[in-house]
Amino acid sequence: QVQLVESGGGLVEPGGSLRLSCTTSGHSNTLASMAWFRQAPGKEREYVSVITPGGGRIINMSVKHRFTISRDNNKNTVWLQMNSLEPEDTARYFCAAALAGPTTTNPDDYPYWGRGTQVTVSS
Numbered sequence: 001q002v003q004l005v006e007s008g009g010g011l012v013e014p015g016g017s018l019r020l021s022c023t024t025s026g027h028s029n030t031l032a033s034m035a036w037f038r039q040a041p042g043k044e045r046e047y048v049s050v051i052t053p054g055g056g057r058i059i060n061m062s063v064k065h066r067f068t069i070s071r072d073n074n075k076n077t078v079w080l081q082m083n084s085l086e087p088e089d090t091a092r093y094f095c096a097a098a099l100a101g102p103t104t105t106n107p108d109d110y111p112y113w114g115r116g117t118q119v120t121v122s123s
Contacts, residue, residue, distance in 0.1 A: 002026045002112040004095045009117030012085055016121070020080040022095030022114060027076075032098045034071060034078045037107055038091035038119075047105040048093070051078060058105060063089070085121045092116040 008020040024031060036048040049069035050058040057069055066085075071078040078095060096110035104110075 002031070002097060002099070004097060004112055004114035006093065006095045006114045006117040009093060009119045011120045011122065013123050014086060014121055016085050017081070017083045018085065018119060020082065020093055020095075020117060020119075022078045022080075024076045024078075024097060024112075027099070029099070030073045031076075032100050033103045033110075034098075035096045035105070035110060036069060036078075036080045037094045037096055038089075039094070039116075040091040043091075045094070045107050047107065049080065050103060050105055052103050056103065058103065060105075082119070085119075087121045090119060090121050092118050 003026045004024050006022045012018055030053050033050055035050040037045050038048050039045040048060050051069045051071050066083050068081045094116040095114040097112045098110050
């Protein structure tokens with residue numbers, strides 16, 4: 001069973017930075033697309049960024065130029081570097097993974113999820 005564990009969330013002031021990590025286990029092959037999603041209270045889950053095994057990326061326009069996704073297939077880890085954080089970025093951030101299939105931003109296409117890590121941006 002594929003498992004994902006996120007870490008790195010916390011409380012940060014506006015303009016600050018955080019780096020989220022997601023470590024995977026329970027799989028013998030390199031995972032296909034991996035993604036970060038977020039969900040704020042009362043809002044739907046939205047994609048933040050997606051990365052393919054080869055490093056191809058999709059980034060939500062709301063975080064473009066501020067957030068960067070990366071991965072190391074040998075370490076079974078994906079990161080989300082978040083800079084210039086804004087109060088609107090406050091949400092629970094989830095890591096998601098797929099074993100196969102096309103690159104997608106639809107959360108329904110990701111069968112494996114972590115429990116999430118809370119990011120709060122506030123002064």
